[in-house]
Amino acid sequence: MSKRKARKRQDKSEKKITETAESAPENAASPFARERKLWIIISSVLFITCVVCFMYAMNAQSKISDYDSNLVNCTMALDEAIQARDDMEVEKHKLQRRIDEMSLKNAGENSIPEKYIKQFHEKGVTRPVPIIQTDLIKKNSMIPYEPSGPNRFMRFGNRNEIFLLSHNRALAYFGDGTIFGWMFLEYDVRSSSDIRWKIIESYCPYYDK
DSSP states (O other), X not given: OHHHHHHHHHHHHHHHHHHHHHHHHHHHHHHHXXXXXXXXXXXXXXXXXXXXXXXHHHHHHHHHHHHHXXXXXXXXXXXXXXXXXXXXXXXXXXXXXXXXXTTGGGOSGXXXXXXXXXXXXXXXXXXXXXXXXXXHHTOGXXXXXXXXXXXXXXXXXXXXXXXXXXXXXXXXEEEOSSOEEEEEEEEEEEETTEEEEEEEEXXXXXXXX
């Protein structure tokens, strides 16, 4: 009996040793496996993050390129507007010299024959020149050109820039503060409140190049 018990104890000891030996590699490999999985997860997250950052960077670069392109276009448009303004100033001075040479500064009552002055008086137009000039100033919608930009409006100049050449002809400046032009007009005085206008010719350096 003692031999059997000893044998059983020996068998149990050998079995425990075998189980311990078999489980040892698994226990030893388990930390490395977990570490490997952890590195795979971290690498995947880093890769995805890099891809997302790259996409954002490309999108930002595209937007910057668009902004640069728009800035270049705006700069070119501004340069063109400045050049056009300078050209128009030159044209305006030339036209002003021509007006001075034609003595149009004295245009007005002296340019209208006496018989037409009497006709105007009969129609109730006692002061033809200021009444006709003021009437034209109110009719900015006649100007056949668009303003040079937003928040700008084409309008006739003041009375000093409207010249009556005869009893039915007038020359007038117009502009929007940036561009300018002139118009040669025909007018028909029917009463102090009814003056008809017709454009004979118009010129604006900004458009009529």
